[in-house]
Amino acid sequence: MITVSLTINKKEYTCEIDPQTTLLELLREHLGLTGTKRGCEIGECGACTVIMDGLTVNSCLVPAFQADGSDITTIEGIASNGKLHPVQEAFLEYDAVHCGFCTPGMVLSAVNLLDNNPQPSQEDIRRALAGNLCRCTGYQQIFDAVQAASKKMKSKR
Amino acid sequence: MADKKVIKSRYFFEEDFEEQLAEVPAEKVAAWDKKAKLKIVGKGVDRYDAYDKVSGTARYTFDIQLPHMAYAKTLRCPYAHACIKSIDVSQAEKMPGVLAVLTADNAPKIKWYRGTSYLFDRHLRYAGDEVACVAAKSERIAAQALKKIKVEYEVLPFVADAGKAMQPDAPKLYENGNIAGGKPSVYERGNADEGFNRADVVVEETFDTQVVVHNPTEPHCSVVNWDGDKLTVWDSTQSVFGVRNALADSLDIPANHVRVIKKYMGGGFGSKLAAGKYTIMAALLARTIGRPVKISMDREEMNLAVGNRPDSVQKLKFGAKKDGTLLAMSHYSYGAAGAYPSGAGCSWPLRSIYKCPNVRTEEYTVFINAGPGRPFRAPGHVQGTFALEAMIDTMAEKTGMDPLDFRLKNYSEIDPVSGQPYTTKRLREAYEAGAKAIGWENRNKKPGSDSGVIKRGLGMASQIWWGGGGPPTYANLKMNRDGSVEVLCGTQDIGTGTYTILAQVAAEVLELPMDKVSVILGDTAVTPYAHGSGGSVTAPSTTPAVRHAAELMKEKLIGYAAAQMNLPPERIAYRSGELVDRDNPAQKMSVSALMRKVREQVLVTTGMREANPEGYAVNTFGAQFAEVEVHTDTGKIVVKRIVAAHDIGRTLNRKLLENQFEGGIMQGIGFALMEERVIDRNTGKVLTTNLENYKMTLLPDMPEIEVIIVSDADPLLNNTGVKGIGEPAHIPTAAAIANAVYNATGVRFKSLPLTPDKVLQGLYGGVKQG
Numbered sequence: 001m002i003t004v005s006l007t008i009n010k011k012e013y014t015c016e017i018d019p020q021t022t023l024l025e026l027l028r029e030h031l032g033l034t035g036t037k038r039g040c041e042i043g044e045c046g047a048c049t050v051i052m053d054g055l056t057v058n059s060c061l062v063p064a065f066q067a068d069g070s071d072i073t074t075i076e077g078i079a080s081n082g083k084l085h086p087v088q089e090a091f092l093e094y095d096a097v098h099c100g101f102c103t104p105g106m107v108l109s110a111v112n113l114l115d116n117n118p119q120p121s122q123e124d125i126r127r128a129l130a131g132n133l134c135r136c137t138g139y140q141q142i143f144d145a146v147q148a149a150s151k152k153m154k155s156k157r
Numbered sequence: 158m159a160d161k162k163v164i165k166s167r168y169f170f171e172e173d174f175e176e177q178l179a180e181v182p183a184e185k186v187a188a189w190d191k192k193a194k195l196k197i198v199g200k201g202v203d204r205y206d207a208y209d210k211v212s213g214t215a216r217y218t219f220d221i222q223l224p225h226m227a228y229a230k231t232l233r234c235p236y237a238h239a240c241i242k243s244i245d246v247s248q249a250e251k252m253p254g255v256l257a258v259l260t261a262d263n264a265p266k267i268k269w270y271r272g273t274s275y276l277f278d279r280h281l282r283y284a285g286d287e288v289a290c291v292a293a294k295s296e297r298i299a300a301q302a303l304k305k306i307k308v309e310y311e312v313l314p315f316v317a318d319a320g321k322a323m324q325p326d327a328p329k330l331y332e333n334g335n336i337a338g339g340k341p342s343v344y345e346r347g348n349a350d351e352g353f354n355r356a357d358v359v360v361e362e363t364f365d366t367q368v369v370v371h372n373p374t375e376p377h378c379s380v381v382n383w384d385g386d387k388l389t390v391w392d393s394t395q396s397v398f399g400v401r402n403a404l405a406d407s408l409d410i411p412a413n414h415v416r417v418i419k420k421y422m423g424g425g426f427g428s429k430l431a432a433g434k435y436t437i438m439a440a441l442l443a444r445t446i447g448r449p450v451k452i453s454m455d456r457e458e459m460n461l462a463v464g465n466r467p468d469s470v471q472k473l474k475f476g477a478k479k480d481g482t483l484l485a486m487s488h489y490s491y492g493a494a495g496a497y498p499s500g501a502g503c504s505w506p507l508r509s510i511y512k513c514p515n516v517r518t519e520e521y522t523v524f525i526n527a528g529p530g531r532p533f534r535a536p537g538h539v540q541g542t543f544a545l546e547a548m549i550d551t552m553a554e555k556t557g558m559d560p561l562d563f564r565l566k567n568y569s570e571i572d573p574v575s576g577q578p579y580t581t582k583r584l585r586e587a588y589e590a591g592a593k594a595i596g597w598e599n600r601n602k603k604p605g606s607d608s609g610v611i612k613r614g615l616g617m618a619s620q621i622w623w624g625g626g627g628p629p630t631y632a633n634l635k636m637n638r639d640g641s642v643e644v645l646c647g648t649q650d651i652g653t654g655t656y657t658i659l660a661q662v663a664a665e666v667l668e669l670p671m672d673k674v675s676v677i678l679g680d681t682a683v684t685p686y687a688h689g690s691g692g693s694v695t696a697p698s699t700t701p702a703v704r705h706a707a708e709l710m711k712e713k714l715i716g717y718a719a720a721q722m723n724l725p726p727e728r729i730a731y732r733s734g735e736l737v738d739r740d741n742p743a744q745k746m747s748v749s750a751l752m753r754k755v756r757e758q759v760l761v762t763t764g765m766r767e768a769n770p771e772g773y774a775v776n777t778f779g780a781q782f783a784e785v786e787v788h789t790d791t792g793k794i795v796v797k798r799i800v801a802a803h804d805i806g807r808t809l810n811r812k813l814l815e816n817q818f819e820g821g822i823m824q825g826i827g828f829a830l831m832e833e834r835v836i837d838r839n840t841g842k843v844l845t846t847n848l849e850n851y852k853m854t855l856l857p858d859m860p861e862i863e864v865i866i867v868s869d870a871d872p873l874l875n876n877t878g879v880k881g882i883g884e885p886a887h888i889p890t891a892a893a894i895a896n897a898v899y900n901a902t903g904v905r906f907k908s909l910p911l912t913p914d915k916v917l918q919g920l921y922g923g924v925k926q927g
Contacts (some may be wrong), residue, residue, distance in 0.1 A: 020297065029729065034220035037423070039374050040456040044848035047374055070315030075213030086186020092203055095812040098820060099652025101374040101423025105241040107211060135374050135424050136652050138819025139856040152805045 004068045008033070009077025015064075023062040024048045027074060035075035035104050039133070046132035049105035050074050056112045058131075075104035078111060086156075087111050087149040096135030096145035106132045110146045114153060124149075165767050168627030171430065171532040171692040172500045179629030186708050187765045188703070188872035189807070197665045198877070201812035205656040205676060208544050211640060215237045215421045218393040221380045222447040227256050229439050230299035230452075232289040232306055233462065234281040237315035237526040237841025240326065241279040241288065241308060249291060249305040249314030254298035256446045258306070259438060260289040267407045267433060270497035270518070270529065273331070276407070276434055281310075282330050282496035283526050284842045285461030287434055287769055292442040292450055315526040317841040319493040319501075320470060322525045330496060330524040337522040342502055344518045346573075349474075352485025356476030358555045364544035366909045368468045368493065368834040369827070370460050372532055375423020375768060377463050378453035379436040381443045389416045391640040392436055393653050395425045396689030401681045403432030409438060413741055419679035425533035425651045426824075428464040429823030430691045457846040464531025465523075465590040465834060467492040467501035469540040471547050481566045483513040486548075491521035492540070499530035500572035503541035507886075509776075512569035526841050529644070532691060534821070535622055535884035539828060539891060541881045543909060546618035546892040550899065554604070560896070561588055561597065572774035580770060580874045583804035584619065586867040587658065591802035594863055607904020610790050613797075614901025617782040618892035620803070625775030625874055626698030628872075630766040631685035634663060634706035635759050636714075640734075640749040642674045644669060644706070648699050649679035650685035659703050662811060662877065666707035667748075668734050685763065693777065693881025696809060698766050701875040706764025713760055718751055734807060734895035742877065770873050777885045779803030781822070783893040784860075787901045790922055792913030794893055796826055796860040803864075806871035806880035818864045825890020827854040 002006040005014045008031065012127035015030050024041075036059060039047030043058040050059045050142050051073040078085045083090070087110045094119070108127060111119055120128065125146050134142065167176050189195065209215035229261035239757040242386040246258040261277040269276050277287060289306050293299035314328035321327055322335040333339055380391040388410070394400045397417040402921035405412040422429070435452045454463060469492040492501030504518035528553055531540075550651040555565035568585060573579050591597075600615035607613050632646040643664050643709060652658045660674040667674075677684060687699055711731045719726040722744065731738045736751060739745040752760075769775060784798040799822050808814055831852035835844045872876030899905050904919045 007413045014881045018297075028220075029222075033223065034216065034238075035719050037217070037375070038219065038453075039376070040424075040848055042456065044456070044845060045374060079212055084208075084211065091211045095201075095204055095207065095816050097204055097207050097210045098376065098654075098816055099424045100206070100215050100421060101217065101652075103210045104213045129856045131852060133374060133855065135372060135426070135824070135853065136820045137816050138823040138862055139854075140862060143814055143856060143859075 002065055004064050004072050006067050006072060007071045009074060017064055019065060022060055023064050024059040024068050026064040027059060033074050033076050037101055037102070037104060044103045047102055049108045049111050051099065051108055056109050072110040073102065075107060078107060085111060086152045087114065087146065090145035090149035090152065094141045094145035094148060096137065096141040102132055102134045106134070106142055110149065114150055118150065118154060120150060161765065166628045168625065169623035169692065170688065170694060170696065170770060171427070172536050177629060180767050181768045182705060183629045185705045186705050186876040188876045189870065189871060191869040195665055197661045198716065199686060199808055201810055202229045202241050202657065202661060202671060203811065205660050209247060214486045218373055218380060218391045218404050218423045219378045219453055221376065221391050223382055224448040227291055227292045227294060227446060228294045228299050229298040229442055229450050230296060230303055230708065231287055231435065231438070232303045234284060234286040234288050236310060237284045237317060237328065238313040239281045239310040239314060241281065241311045242311050244289065245278045245307040248307070249275040249302040252298065252302050254294040255302045256292045256294065257442050258289060258291050259441055259877045266440060267437060272812045273497055275407065276437055283528055284529050290438040290442060292446055304801045306723055313840045317526050317836045317838065319491050319523040319525055319823065322523045322667060323491060323521065327581060327793050332528065337498060337524060339677065341519045341521045344504065344508055345516070347515035349485045349487045349515045349517040351473065353476040357479040357485045359476045359550065360548065360555060362548060362551065362907060364471045364473070364547065364907045366469045366540040369466045369533065370834050371426040371428035371464055371855060372459060372851065373424030373426060374807050375430060376454040376456065376459050378451070380449065380451045381439045382449040383443055386410070387414050387905040388924050389418070390436060390440065393422045393429060394419050395429045395649060395691055396679050397488035397649060397679045398686060399404055399430070399670055399689055400436060400649060401690065404437065407437045415817060416682040419649050422651055426534050427691055428832055430532055430689050431735060433463060434452055447743050456848060458742060458865065460834070460846045460851055461528050461843055464533065465495065465528055466539070467494055467499065467530040468502065469503050470543040471503065473544055473550050475526055475552050477552050479556060481558045481563050483511055483567045485515040486513050489519040493525045493527065494522045495527045495529035497529040501530060501535060503537040504832050506538055506541040506621055507545045509572065509574050510619055510794060512573055513567065525646060527836060534824065538622060538888045542620065542888050542896060543892045546889070546894060547905065547907070550896050551719060554910065561592055562619065564588065574776055577772055577774045580775050581806070581865045581868060581871045582776070582778055584780065587778060587802040587804055589781040590865045590867050591780045591782045591800050594800040595784060596799065599898050607901060610787055610788065612787045612901040613784065614897045614899070615782065615784050615789065616893050616896025616900050617780055618896060619891035620779040620781065620885055621841055622777050622884045622888060622891040623775060624693035624697065624777040624885060625696035625769060626766065626881065628671060629767040630687040630698040630702045632699065632702040632706045632764045634710050634762050636710055636752065637759055638752045638756060640752050642669060644676045644704065645702055646687050647684040648695055648698055649690045650692045652710065653695065653817055654810065655699065657813060658700055660698060660811045662700050662703045663707045666704055669708065685796060693884045696881055697875055697879045698879040699763060700809065700879050702764045702766045704764065706762045709762035711763060713762060714748060714751060717755065721744070721751060721754055725856055729737065743836060767875060773873065775874055777803070777805050777880045779885050779889065781889040781893040783897040785894060785897040785901055787898055787916065793914035794830055794898060794911055796917065799890065800860045800863045800865065801886065804868040804881045805866060805885060806868055806874065807878040808866050809879060815864050817882050820864050821883065821886025822862055822890045823854045824858060825887050826858060826894065828909065829891035829894040831912065832855065833910050
């Protein structure tokens with residue numbers, strides 16, 4: 001067993017884990033943060049996307065010990081004080097949701113994009129979300145929601 | 158309105174007509190008029206469950222964690238065809254953390270795959286067939302234990318190609334041979350040969366389509382828990398009642414000892430319509446070890462063992478008069494069911510869209526040593542429409558007609574199969590609206606005439622599907638003392654928006670705000686029966702039942718108000734959530750005031766889907782138009798635009814409808830251009846077991862999409878006037894794209910998917926030189 005300390009959604013955690021544990025397993029099984037989804041376990045679908053030290057990662061590919069000392073944001077940390085993030089609000093308003101399984105990963109990719117690039121071009125959005133597989137929607141509503149969120153956040157700045 | 162009767166119901170579900178006894182209202186609730194001014198139904202209200210999904214609080218089956226829970230993993234056969242000579246699990250059982258191992262040696266003999274096999278069979282018919290299942294303290298230990306199981310196999314000759322499997326000397330999967338049922342399924346009307354003899358133009362072509370895999374984002378999974386002799390199962394399923402019955406039958410326990418729950422699920426597309434072996438295996442393991450068990454497929458298993466769309470080879474022959482009148486069509490096809498029973502026929506669209514007096518179809522469903530097929534979003538129709546619509550375009554060209562004019566020339570006002578009129582058919586309007594939106598007049602009059610390296614083209618295809626639903630489907634409606642309402646229905650929301658549309662219907666009838674209505678679906682212990690969520694039947698089956706329940710609730714409230722106000726019920730009217738004396742409108746009470754008089758009671762009504770109208774055919778129709786660019790230097794096809802014009806009855810929610818259509822089109826683009834399960838012909842193993850090799854559509858692949866609904870409502874069909882949209886959205890996309898590629902290049906590609914190598918092969922006979 002090894003000890004890992006990290007910050008998740010602004011809270012500090014110290015966990016005793018098997019060295020083989022992935023960040024995804026740490027979040028879901030040790031901490032019960034099941035909003036992060038497991039779709040393929042080999043970094044191909046994006047359902048387990050979280051933000052790690054300012055970058056999106058597939059949490060299924062990150063050994064938990066590598067996240068020691070890092071700052072993680074999961075879907076549970078996107079809303080604040082019960083108020084949805086503008087990206088979440090836009091997903092709701094534009095119905096960028098179908099079965100919802102890819103949604104947490106999509107939201108995190110979109111939030112991370114807008115954090116780093118508040119006024120993305122259409123191509124920027126396409127590229128930022130290209131690693132998140134959705135099998136239900138036609139991606140159009142997701143794309144529209146991200147664009148709308150970007151506009152909304154700009155007007156609030 | 159309260160009276161009911163039992164009928165023999167007949168409706169189309171996924172692969173066949175279902176016949177079932179069903180209770181229906183004796184008197185139908187009058188359908189909402191086509192022009193009815195509805196306040197909530199038809200509006201783009203927000204998805205009922207969107208908050209849960211965007212916030213990450215929605216709990217899917219795989220998210221359920223129970224105390225003391227164990228995890229199960231499955232050992233699968235590495236050979237395409239083999240027999241188990243012996244299994245030694247002793248090393249696995251000795252591993253710390255391993256709790257139980259299930260194999261053919263110790264598992265009960267439970268029949269599977271319609272009685273052709275067992276849950277654990279010693280005869281293994283594909284690389285991926287189940288050999289053993291291990292329960293352990295963690296999923297990782299279970300996976301390691303699989304490697305410690307020693308199996309001695311007798312490797313058998315295999316066949317992984319439907320054409321080869323039909324040959325007399327092919328390795329046999331079953332004693333009776335590889336052709337399901339021993340013979341083809343044949344349909345005939347008129348005399349096709351005579352029709353061809355009289356035709357001025359006769360064309361024969363052969364088409365083929367690939368095997369594709371559903372690959373929903375959420376893997377198939379179950380969590381099972383025994384409480385004494387009672388079993389509770391959370392399952393990612395499209396049919397809670399189907400899974401419950403499979404569990405009760407397999408475990409030989411009473412149905413009322415099994416409760417199956419499905420709240421949220423990450424897609425299914427047909428692959429989750431039937432109970433999976435894994436659920437039964439988990440239940441057996443859980444009973445043995447006395448702990449809850451979670452079992453989930455990994456992505457490799459998803460691509461091997463939980464269904465696929467059968468491939469097809471289709472030989473079509475069409476004959477027409479010089480003026481474009483279709484005289485005869487024949488269709489010969491074969492397709493691979495995989496190793497176990499599943500349908501691979503694909504001639505329904507050909508039999509049923511166009512007016513043609515002489516038709517003959519002959520379909521072979523063939524067993525091969527590969528994962529079993531399962532219904533996949535419009536079984537047979539997607540493959541069949543691709544070939545049919547290519548042939549229709551060819552016939553139009555040969556008779557010198559515009560492809561749309563040719564279709565209109567052979568337009569059928571009645572169902573050519575049954576001879577019955579349709580409840581509604583707006584295909585003509587779909588052609589007109591779609592052609593206008595895409596700019597049909599801008600297509601290349603001469604296919605391939607667009608100059609330049611990037612060639613642009615327009616194409617279209619027609620769509621037919623059933624999607625009318627029917628009884629039995631029931632819904633309960635409960636009203637609580639504060640006037641809030643719960644809708645309970647045994648259907649399941651597989652992502653399509655069922656929660657939302659049922660809440661809309663209840664809110665509409667009872668004139669309540671949406672937040673006063675909650676919806677509980679997919680729980681066999683508390684929700685009344687509804688069929689599996691497939692075949693585009695959910696909306697047309699469930700919304701009328703909920704409307705009926707809500708209308709009955711209104712009647713019930715009037716009865717309660719009459720007693721409270723000391724008036725005869727005829728005097729009371731229900732208006733905007735108030736019960737009003739018709740003769741003295743000043744005398745009234747709100748629903749919540751009335752409900753306070755019933756105190757702790759909960760008022761309950763049961764609504765039913767009414768009988769389908771007799772003597773009518775029920776179908777959905779549509780036409781999709783595609784604009785593509787073919788990059789003649791690289792062979793890449795880029796879909797620029799899709800216009801989807803459809804007749805689907807009443808629109809319940811425009812926002813959800815667009816989402817569903819765009820998703821169907823997205824999957825159609827995948828089928829047309831990139832998705833393909835590839836089997837290694839030397840080993841019979843699937844090579845595309847991950848999402849890097851199995852290509853699916855991503856955001857950058859998506860075109861601009863326009864969805865046009867040409868129908869208002871189908872009041873003859875049911876009281877909400879609704880037909881389904883799930884399958885119609887997907888059926889014609891690939892065919893429209895293929896026809897657009899022809900229009901762009903002048904080369905007819907007859908094999909899907911249209912990958913760059915096939916495009917270059919077709920254009921140049923190989924890679925472009927120089």
